[in-house]
Amino acid sequence: MTLNTRIAPLFYLFAGLFGFAGVALAAAAAHGGGEAHLVASASTMCLAHAPALLALAIGAERLRTAWLAGILICAGTLLFGGDLVALRYAGSGLFPMAAPTGGFAMMFGWLAIAAGALFRRS
Numbered sequence: 299m300t301l302n303t304r305i306a307p308l309f310y311l312f313a314g315l316f317g318f319a320g321v322a323l324a325a326a327a328a329h330g331g332g333e334a335h336l337v338a339s340a341s342t343m344c345l346a347h348a349p350a351l352l353a354l355a356i357g358a359e360r361l362r363t364a365w366l367a368g369i370l371i372c373a374g375t376l377l378f379g380g381d382l383v384a385l386r387y388a389g390s391g392l393f394p395m396a397a398p399t400g401g402f403a404m405m406f407g408w409l410a411i412a413a414g415a416l417f418r419r420s
Contacts, residue, residue, distance in 0.1 A: 320344030367410035374403030
């Protein structure tokens, strides 16, 4: 059993959680006042990355870098979205530079997917 097949259930889990959170955050942004744009941005990131994680889980055996891409996307979405939601509802972010760190992690996750094209399975 490869690392990709062992980690794929985690990607299914986070795909579902991010999808749920994305819809809930979109509703909160639509009905919230003040800094609703923060919640809307978190929603967008969750809804953009949930299907990507689902695709990584489904195609894990065909993409050698699926494990790395999925971990980076999961961590990045949690950091980015979590920081924006914390800033909106708690008044302060998770820690300094949490959102940019999460953003870079998501970007590197997408690069890991692209790199997988160079390291295809035979």
